Amino acid sequence: MRFLLVLIMASLLVAAVFAADGYAARQLLRADPDALPAAAMSLHFAVRRGRPLFEARCAVCHGASGSGDTAKGIPNLTDQDWLYGTGRPSEIERVIDYGIRSRNPKAWNLAIMPAYARPQPNPADKNIQPLTPGEIDDVIEFLMRQQGRPADAGAAARGAALFLGHGGCYDCHSVDAKGDSAIGAPNLSDAITLYGDGSREALHMSIAYGRQGVCPAWINRASAASIRELALYVYSISHPGAGQNDN
Amino acid sequence: MFIQFHILVRVKMTIDQEPEAAWRDPSRISSARSFVLMAAGVLIGLVFAGYSLFTARSASTLIVPAEDVALVNQQPISRADYLALLQTLYGVDLSHATQEQRRKVLDDMIREELFVQRGKELDVASTDPEVRSALVNAVELEIAENAITSQPGEAALRQFFETHKDRYVSEGVMRVIDLLNGRDSGKTKGEEFYFAAKIHLGDELFAAARSLGDGEVSKPIQLPDGIHVLEMEQNKRPVPFDFAAARAQVLGDYRNEAVDKLKLSGESFLRKRANVLIADDLR
Secondary structure, eight states: OHHHHHHHHHHHHHHHHHHHHHHHHHHHHHSOGGGGGGOHHHHHHHHHHHHHHHHHHTHHHHOTTSOOBTTTTBOOSSSSOOSSSSSOHHHHHHHHHHOBSSSOTTSBOSOOBOOTTSSSSOTTOTTOOOOOHHHHHHHHHHHHHHTTOOOOHHHHHHHHHHHHTTTOTHHHHOTTSOOBTTTTBOOSSSSOOSSTTSOHHHHHHHHHHOBOOOBOOOTTTSOHHHHHHHHHHHHHHHSTTTTSSOO | OHHHHHHHHHHHHHHHHOHHHHHHOTTSOOHHHHHHHHHHHHHHHHHHHHHHHHHOSSSOOSSOOTTEEEEETTEEEEHHHHHHHHHHHHSOOGGGSOHHHHHHHHHHHHHHHHHHHHHHHHTGGGTOHHHHHHHHHHHHHHHHHHHHHSOOOHHHHHHHHHHTGGGSBOOOEEEEEEEETTEEOOOOOSEEEHHHHHHHHOHHHHHHHHTOOTTOBOOOEEETTEEEEEEEEEEEOOOBOOHHHHHHHHHHHHHHHHHHHHHHHHHHHHHHHSOOOOOGGGO
16 A cells, blocks of 8 residues: 555656646746846746756857857857847847758848958859958958057058948948947957957958858757747856846 | 466455455555556546647647747747747837737737638649749758758868868969050059959960969960060969868858758659659650
8 A cells, every 4th residue: 555655646746846847837938038037946947957958959069168169150158249139038049949040031141251352252242342362451450450459550541441431341340340239240349259369360261251150040949948948048158147136 | 268267266365355465565466456556547647648638739729838829720829939020020028018019919920820821721832933932942941951950070071171172272362463565454453362363364364374473474475465474473372271270161061062962852852752744745
């Protein structure tokens, strides 16, 4: 009799755990993702479940800690510098859902970095013309100046004209080179780099040969709950104190 | 027959003799325990079956799954899409959206879904070229999306790089003066990439210029417009990239190749399973 009771109790316990887990997952899905960081319990629940998902799906590129790799152009997810959006959970979730240049029709794919040392810098936009080697060097000097680093003044002035003129750089990176997170154009006026170490050589590679990083879309390969958990986990690694002081 | 009878007698004897002891002792047969366990199993099974029945994606259900905001003829409208549209249309998140904004977005999405479903019923794809084109594009994108999800390992990328090394070279740069009948023709404009110099000089002169080293002068080249002599001031020939420098391009090319392969195999699969009949005169 005791054996039977233990068996029933264990079954009930397992069922209760599953039910509670399912309830928490449903609550998580029905909540406004941007309001979740303020809900400590939900956030902790999601982060606990999101971590293994991150390790299984994202760590292969972003690294186990999420700090990325500038040698490969993999963004750092642990800082506050967001290439797409402003770092809100809903924006992170959207990137995970639909990806970046993932060929999903809803992916962020409005812009690529043209290859200005190729005859056709951006095959999708015939208006963008190549630059000469000297012009590329001038743009690099302009960017150096924008970052407050030593630069050749004459070349930087010519580079500024190109940046705002027929180079067309301003169209994505904005006139002050501070970028545009609505289309994933990086800020070129700060010390944070996506590709390389910020040296002239690294800048030359980006301008001359172009960039177009890809992040896959997970919407058809992962459940909505796991994508939300993943999004909140990514949010948590860039906001280490999130949910600690709130209810 | 004899064995069955023997078991029945043994069971009856066990139950009759010590029913309480048999219930508690798992090594002994107890019909009461069997009945209770069976009932518990049935109950648990029913609970799981009921849960699965009402929450499964493909099942007809009255419950809207947590990841969706509505079901239109059992077709879900995703919560993610709803939030994205709310953000796009009104620039607000869910908690800051008014009831009216929420309702408007939901109504729009339901309307769209109803019309899409009606479009399927009417089979508009068979008549509307735009729908056909959109469908073809969507299927191609779906194939490509699958290829992009798998992340190739470094070894695969390196192998791809080694196989296609000729693709990963820098663009050559030259500064050359083209003298036509002894005067600068003005065709070249200072330091230029090879592709630009080729456009400006033409194929024949570019081929001659490309072979010149720094400071070298070409032999006279007779062309319809006169005699050309090339003075090469500086010729930086294309330099092969190492793997680290080329990696981003290698990854892009690797993925594009994988997408092309998948598209081909997808089309091949569709052709294999299709029943295509071609008119006699076009065979």
